[in-house]
Amino acid sequence: MTRVSRVVFLLILLGLLVAGLSQQLPKASWQSSLADALPNQVSETQRAYLESQQPNTQQLLIAFEQSGHSAGELRTIVESExxxxxxREPTLKRAELTDTKxxxxxxREHAGRLATKQDTERLRAGQFNGLISDxxxxxxxxxxxxxxxxxxxxLLTQRYLKSLPDLMPGYKNHNGLYSRTDGETVQVLVPLQIAGDALSINQTQQVVAQLHGFIRAVKQTDADISSYRSGLIFHADAGAKQAKQEMTWFGGLSLLLVLSVxxxxxxxxxxxxxxxSLLAVASAFGLLATLFWSSSPHVLMLVFATSFIGLCIDYVIHGFIARSHGASAWKALTPALWLGGLTTIAGYALLLAVPLPLLQQLGVFMAAALFSAVLLVTLTLPWLPKPKQPQAKWQRFCEKAEAGYCRLQRQLPSRWLTVLPVITVVILIAAHASNDSVRLLASSPKPLLEEENYLREHTSxxxxxxxxxxxxxxxxQVIERTSLVDESYHAIGISSYYPxxxxxxxAIELQxxxxxxxxxxxxxxxxxxxAPKLxxxxxxxPLEHQFLYPFxxxxxxxxxxxxxQAAASFGDKPWAQVFDPIEHASSALGEYRQSMQVWLGVLLALSFFVLFIFLNRGAALKEKAKASWQVFSVIxxxxxxxxxIAQLSQPLNLFHWIGAMFVLVLSIDYGVFCASRLQRSHALQAIYLSALTTLVAFGALTFSSTPAIAAFGQVVMVGVxxxxxxxxxxxxAPTKDIKKDEVQ
Structure with a gap:
């Protein structure tokens, strides 16, 4: 392909890329909820619940405490603020479940129709005088x-009002605020509700800023006032700030070091x-392919796809170093580049067979982005100006490393590279332990957790x-059935507020x-x-939307x-079932983990056969098998x-296996380049540089305070x-063709 035809081809590719993104991006509906990433293997009622509004995600509670003052003084200050x-913040309102007024x-409208079960039984028993006297x-x-x-x-309905669930036991209601006095300590609770999405980052930051301003305004009136916060919105905001801080420090420092190197x-x-530039263009092709595959991609896919950065930089570094050493080095690199790239692409394409939307999207993105990266490297590097060779100090270091490894190869037993991975795999299987809890996805600051636990212990x-x-x-029918469940478990449902x-x-007939x-x-x-006619x-x-959902x-x-409180199974009530969304989400993460394990096993097997067929095609069959087995053993x-090593600190979870996926595909590249016709010192120059940038960029994640991110970083750091x-x-594999083309 001539230089002109390559330029035309690249311009056509870039034009199609821009046109495709312009068409697909406006139509994309990005998903951010964990429920959107979970498998759909749930019952119809469970799916209806997951799609419905869950009050715990919208409620929040703020408490103020003060000593030596009356409850009325503190309540007046809080009520004013x-x-x-x-x-100031229209998305906030008083919590419906506690605002009885x-x-x-x-x-009032349904007075006389609503009576407690105790009063109904008294009517049925003919205790008329007692009811009239009351x-x-x-x-x-x-x-x-x-x-x-x-x-x-x-006044049966008035007594019914008194029997409504008390979510603030021990507190007195004052126009939506709750207060109590314990010795000299006065406490005022402010239950609130968010009208919007508690998991929307932009809205969360805005609302939390207003809430913190409200807390400061109350505490500024007296230095003795202390406060407590509780609610998902505070944890979401703390998690976003923590992630931003970690990205700023870890990402900024690692990027600076990588660029410096x-x-x-x-x-x-x-x-x-x-x-x-190549990283951006290849990523754009991966995104475009994902948008064609799914109009509702998940943001977690982009998080997992960050491993593409390391692979792309690996290909580019190999290309630059090969080009800097002349045409013969570039010619020797090209087959290895395509072999490593296509083996990795085939592995990611296998994710399309996994019945999990998130992993399918990841497979499409990575396969398209990697193919674009390899294609662009092989097309553009040959007609760019010849790059400078790496620093002489770097080349001498890699030459010394090559010499040291040659001496070590002569001293090691011939089968050591087979025995060592077998031993580690056996130990790993014997000691394997996993933990798929979704609570590993985030961690909150200790002071916030202490405030949360304090309020949960003192309120319902x-x-x-x-x-x-x-x-x-x-x-x-569903209200009737709910009343039967309420009676058994003393839980809170629509029948707790409306019989x-x-x-x-x-009740009407007995009256x-x-x-x-x-x-x-x-x-x-x-x-x-x-006598009333009812x-x-x-x-x-008014609270029906908190408990009843048409589906x-x-x-x-x-x-x-x-x-x-825990519920038992309902063997005699097939229309009722116990459901725990957290356990369901954890089970789904476990399903992802198991799919990743199967995928890694299949890719390992596939890589061996692909390497055996295509690696060093001019070598003897025995030497091809030996080289392929050695690459497989190192992987x-x-x-x-x-x-x-990761299992020594915590049980394995999905994010450990995602890190293992990254280690596997990078190891394929490193092994292919070491076993190919490249001069070993040239290959090591690129491999060491790629590994150094990867260790700095992803190894820094090991120090994250979020367990899931730290797990990913630890596996990548150790594996690479x-x-x-x-x-x-x-x-x-030494062959005549290899010796003929080898760069001295």
Missing amino acids: VAVLLQ AFLSFY AQSLLQSPEPVLVPVTQDPL LIWVFRSPFQLFYTL FYFSPEVILVAGDTRQ PISQQQD RQLFESSEGVAFLQWLGIS NAVEAAH KDLWLSVVRLKQG LLSVSTALL LVSVLFCPLITA
Whole structure:
């Protein structure tokens, strides 16, 4: 291909890339929720719950404590600042589950129809005098009457109001604020709710900034006021800030060191510019292929795809060094470059067979980006100006390393490279332990966790992540079924706030019998009213959207368990099931981990056969088999050693295996280049430089405070280090063709 035709071809490729991205990017709907990345192997009711709004993700609680002052003083200060906060931040509002005044009008409208089960049983037992006496005592007491007496003479609904779930036990409600006094300590709770998405980074930062301003405003009124925070939004904000800080320090320092090393070795800003440009273009091709594959890619795919940076830099460095040593070195490199690239591409293409959308997207991105990188390197480098050779000091270092490895090869037993990986694999399998908990995905600052635990211990504001899902064909059927579950577990569901129609009918009919009795007639005469005429009605409670969800052809009712409460199985109730979203997410991560394990095993086997067929094609069959087996052994040793060492600090999880994936594909490249026709010192110049940049860039992640990121970084650091130490011990197959083309 002539230089002109190559330029035309590249311009056509870039034009198609720009046109494709311009068309696909506006249509893309990026997914960021973990639920979007999980497999869809859930029941219909579980999927309905996962797609519904979960109150724990939206609720937050702020507490203030002060000693030596009255509750009224602190409450007045807090109430004033809450009004300012709600005015400044429209996405915040008072928590519905604790704001009883917000739905008091509903109970006034349905007065007389709603009665506690205890009062219904008293009516059924004919305890008319006791009920009438209770109503008269309440009417004659200072306590305000909250329901119309003409509609509910026995004030059954007022007593029903008192039986509603108390999420703030021990606290007194004051217009949505809760306070209590413990000795000289006064505490005021502010339960709030977010109207938007608590996991949206931009919205989270804005809301948390307003909340912290609110906390500061209250604490500035008196130095003795202390505060506590609780809620997912605070953890999401802390996680985002922590990630930003780690990216700034780890990413910035490692990038600075990597650029310094590249500039020192190559002494050319142009080579650095070329590397970054090729990385950007190849990544864009990978993104375009992913957008064609899926219109809803997941952001986690981009996180996992960062391994492409190391592979791309590896190819470019090999290309520069080969070009700097002349045409024969470049000619020797090209087959190895394509062999290493296509073997890795085939491995990533295998991910398309995994029934997990996230891994399929990763496979498409990596395969397209790697193919683009290899193609661009082989097309563009030959007609660029001949690059400078690496620093003389760097070349001498690699020549000494080659000489040292040659001496070591003569001293080592012939089968040591087979025995060592077998031993590490056996130990790894024997000691294997895994932990797929989603809690490894993030970690919160210790002070925030302490504040969270304090509030969870002193209130019932939050529910357990485990829920009971009740399904029904109609709204009333699902409410009826929910009431049966509520009775068994004393949990909180829609029937805790609104009884089913059948219970309303019972209460109305039993009251009618009371009003027709002599005691009832006398009571109505005492009140000076006639007997109310009531009918059971189907109405939507203001809190219904917190518990009831219509879904396709069924209704779903969510029964929420209090913290520390566990539900048993429902063998006699096939329409009810226990579901824990955290356990489900952890199980899904385990499924991803197992898929990654299978993928690594298949790629290991595939790499051996591909290398056996294509590596050093001019060599004798015995020598080809030996070289292929040595490359395979080094790959296996690198991956197994990295996982074995990582397992010493914590059980293996998905992110360990993602790191192992990166180690495997890099080890394939290192092994292919060491076993190919390249002069060994030239290959080591590129391999050591690539490994150094990878160790700096990804090894820094080992020090992350997020366990998942640290796990990834640790495996990459150990695996790449083992690979780069053992790859030079691979012996290339000596043939006449190799000797003829070898660069001296």
